[in-house]
Amino acid sequence: MRALLVRDLRLALRAGGGFGLGLAFFLIVVVLVPFSVGPQPELLGRIAAGVLWLAALLACLLSLDRILALDFEDGTLDVLATAPLPLEAVLSVKALAHWLTTGVPLVVAAPVLAVLLNLPAAGYAGLVLSLALGTPALSVIGTFGAALTVGIKRGGLLLSLLVLPLYVPTLIFGAEAARRSAQGLDATTPMLMLAGISAGVLALMPFASAAVLRVNLR
Amino acid sequence: MELTLSDLSVARGGLPVLAGVSLSLAPGHALVLRGPNGSGKTTLLRTIAGLQPALSGQVTGAEDRIAYAGHADGLKAMLSVRENLTFWAEVFGTRDVERAMQAFALVPLAERLAGTLSAGQKRRLGLARLLVTGRTIWVLDEPTVSLDADAVALFAGAVRAHLAQGGMALIATHIDLGLEAAVLDVTPFRVALDGVGFGSSDEAFL
Numbered sequence: 001m002r003a004l005l006v007r008d009l010r011l012a013l014r015a016g017g018g019f020g021l022g023l024a025f026f027l028i029v030v031v032l033v034p035f036s037v038g039p040q041p042e043l044l045g046r047i048a049a050g051v052l053w054l055a056a057l058l059a060c061l062l063s064l065d066r067i068l069a070l071d072f073e074d075g076t077l078d079v080l081a082t083a084p085l086p087l088e089a090v091l092s093v094k095a096l097a098h099w100l101t102t103g104v105p106l107v108v109a110a111p112v113l114a115v116l117l118n119l120p121a122a123g124y125a126g127l128v129l130s131l132a133l134g135t136p137a138l139s140v141i142g143t144f145g146a147a148l149t150v151g152i153k154r155g156g157l158l159l160s161l162l163v164l165p166l167y168v169p170t171l172i173f174g175a176e177a178a179r180r181s182a183q184g185l186d187a188t189t190p191m192l193m194l195a196g197i198s199a200g201v202l203a204l205m206p207f208a209s210a211a212v213l214r215v216n217l218r
Numbered sequence: 219m220e221l222t223l224s225d226l227s228v229a230r231g232g233l234p235v236l237a238g239v240s241l242s243l244a245p246g247h248a249l250v251l252r253g254p255n256g257s258g259k260t261t262l263l264r265t266i267a268g269l270q271p272a273l274s275g276q277v278t279g280a281e282d283r284i285a286y287a288g289h290a291d292g293l294k295a296m297l298s299v300r301e302n303l304t305f306w307a308e309v310f311g312t313r314d315v316e317r318a319m320q321a322f323a324l325v326p327l328a329e330r331l332a333g334t335l336s337a338g339q340k341r342r343l344g345l346a347r348l349l350v351t352g353r354t355i356w357v358l359d360e361p362t363v364s365l366d367a368d369a370v371a372l373f374a375g376a377v378r379a380h381l382a383q384g385g386m387a388l389i390a391t392h393i394d395l396g397l398e399a400a401v402l403d404v405t406p407f408r409v410a411l412d413g414v415g416f417g418s419s420d421e422a423f424l
Contacts, residue, residue: 002308003304003305003308003309004305004309007294007297007301007305010297010301011294011296011297014296014297073290074290074291074292074293074294075288075289075290075291075292076292076294078267078269078286078288078290078292079286079287079292079306079347080309081268081269082267082268082269082284082285082286083309083310083351084282084309084310084311085309217269217270218264218269218270218271
């Protein structure tokens with residue numbers, strides 16, 4: 001399993017690996033929002049948490065089809081399916097690699113970019129914590145979507161349509177937690193719900209992903 | 219332990235292609251599958267490798283003993299030859315990468331990126347992967363595509379060495395490998411598609 005993780009990280013960092021894709025998209029959206037909304041610092045401050053969460057979610061979505069499509073095309077998945085590793089473990093490692101290359105950079109970049117959106121000072125800790133709790137769920141659910149659409153050439157549209165509804169609860173509780181902490185309110189409840197969603201999908205989704213991948217490999 | 223197929227029927231895309239295939243393969247022996255394009259060799263091999271379920275019948279003695287090499291080599295263009303092999307060795311829990319590279323004359327290419335190799339060199343790397351899996355049964359689908367005569371000889375040598383250690387090999391190929399292997403033509407097992415219904419009902423939707 002470690003070998004698979006190391007290989008995925010190495011591939012993501014080498015040329016053509018698409019490591020910076022999600023991060024660059026996140027950067028672009030967050031930089032452009034103040035231009036489109038206009039010079040209204042208090043309005044920006046109010047929508048900052050929601051915009052950051054939405055941008056992070058879309059940035060995550062952008063890189064999902066890379067999780068499995070390349071390995072499917074070059075036959076790696078066939079061999080991994082016959083390897084001693086269970087497919088559930090393979091897909092968990094893939095989701096972890098996706099989170100490390102997409103989710104973690106977003107979590108790190110979010111407080112820096114929040115300055116551009118005039119996020120109230122009280123909100124930074126809540127923003128980082130909510131993203132750190134929520135992005136693993138995005139990667140794990142996204143891996144399920146990728147497994148579902150793996151046989152389809154250019155299945156990006158279908159993947160987005162399938163995955164977006166599954167992302168909604170994460171978005172609601174994540175943005176709510178970030179918003180409440182920015183307003184100086186108690187964010188414990190949405191934060192716990194968010195952690196619960198992440199823990200739940202981490203535990204259950206790999207089984208669903210492996211089941212649909214087995215069907216797609218036939 | 220033998221690999222045994224008993225009355226195996228396989229389907230592709232919901233349509234049965236081969237029916238009633240029975241054979242057994244003892245340690246130290248190889249079997250060459252022949253048949254025209256589209257006759258179901260790949261489907262049969264994928265079923266034996268456990269990548270798809272059989273329509274009916276059973277495969278015994280294959281669980282966790284199969285090294286499968288299909289049409290695609292499972293290589294990453296941005297990893298070097300050595301990194302590709304080391305990855306597969308670690309996945310299968312072995313470490314003998316050097317021996318595999320020597321067997322397929324890949325040592326001079328060890329640090330090259332797989333993406334810069336020629337088609338034949340990639341194929342050799344894909345076959346070297348079989349050695350690092352440490353698995354007993356090699357299931358090979360057209361292993362000699364884009365190999366030159368020397369590389370085919372290297373491959374035949376590797377298969378012979380594998381058989382000598384008590385391994386088994388199931389090879390679908392159109393060329394003569396010069397192996398002392400039984401030959402099975404799959405043509406008699408083909409299912410005439412007219413008048414034959416679909417497999418199980420949900421297969422038609424997959």
